[in-house]
Amino acid sequence: MARKQVIGNWKMHGSIGQIRSVLSEVSRAELGANVSVCVAYPYLGLAKTLLKDTAVQVGAQDVCEFHIGAYTGEVSAAMLADVGCELVIVGHSERRRYFGETSETAARKVRATLDAGLLPVYCVGETAEQRESGIAHQVIAEELQVLAGVPTSLYAVAYEPSWAVGTGVIATPEQIAEMHAFIKQTLDARTRVLYGGSVKASNTAQVLAVDGVDGVLVGGAALSASEFLEICRIAG
Ligand SMILES: O=C[C@H](O)COP(=O)(O)O
Numbered sequence: 001m002a003r004k005q006v007i008g009n010w011k012m013h014g015s016i017g018q019i020r021s022v023l024s025e026v027s028r029a030e031l032g033a034n035v036s037v038c039v040a041y042p043y044l045g046l047a048k049t050l051l052k053d054t055a056v057q058v059g060a061q062d063v064c065e066f067h068i069g070a071y072t073g074e075v076s077a078a079m080l081a082d083v084g085c086e087l088v089i090v091g092h093s094e095r096r097r098y099f100g101e102t103s104e105t106a107a108r109k110v111r112a113t114l115d116a117g118l119l120p121v122y123c124v125g126e127t128a129e130q131r132e133s134g135i136a137h138q139v140i141a142e143e144l145q146v147l148a149g150v151p152t153s154l155y156a157v158a159y160e161p162s163w164a165v166g167t168g169v170i171a172t173p174e175q176i177a178e179m180h181a182f183i184k185q186t187l188d189a190r191t192r193v194l195y196g197g198s199v200k201a202s203n204t205a206q207v208l209a210v211d212g213v214d215g216v217l218v219g220g221a222a223l224s225a226s227e228f229l230e231i232c233r234i235a236g
Pocket residue numbers: 009160164165166167168196197198199217218219220221
């Protein structure tokens with residue numbers, strides 16, 4: 001199996017002690033640039049320091065849609081680049097669900113991320129209700145419009161059905177294959193598409209074996225060094 005991408009999304013978890021403990025282990029594992037960790041803003045500098053002698057990339061979980069100015073509480077893409085980030089998760093389902101983020105906002109965040117020379121990892125996915133009512137493809141096609149006109153080499157897409165995020169219920173290989181094929185058909189066959197939603201070490205091999213899966217976006221399982229390193233080992 002060719003080497004696949006692994007992105008760990010720590011979400012709003014962690015502390016100096018916990019991040020130091022997990023990323024110190026990650027730094028000793030001789031991982032490649034196919035592995036990234038996205039920690040909360042206050043810990044980005046710490047993550048960069050701990051991983052400085054490795055190829056592992058550090059990313060943010062969100063970014064401001066504006067470039068600079070009086071936007072209290074926000075963090076710009078240029079600031080993320082300045083502290084050494086290489087990628088940014090944009091449009092995560094938790095941003096959409098809890099903070100009212102729309103695809104229009106996400107489109108501006110993708111643009112801001114690209115302008116700073118960083119890789120946007122743009123998240124799409126349907127809710128359980130949308131899948132049950134047969135509109136999952138329509139929802140995802142609308143979310144993908146954000147990427148219209150952007151060269152496919154400049155971004156990655158993460159397919160994360162929100163019913164699988166943090167629930168322990170992973171999408172079936174058939175559901176994953178079908179939606180990844182749809183995303184590549186809608187954008188470009190060369191688009192890197194990652195799967196996210198209840199990925200753990202015990203199901204990683206099965207997910208990565210699915211046609212059209214170029215990597216995984218891992219939430220909860222990234223908080224444990226042993227679990228995350230096992231996922232990275234399986235990814236190659
Ligand atoms: O960004 C990561 C995804 O939301 C998946 O989270 P999870 O692995 O905890 O289900």
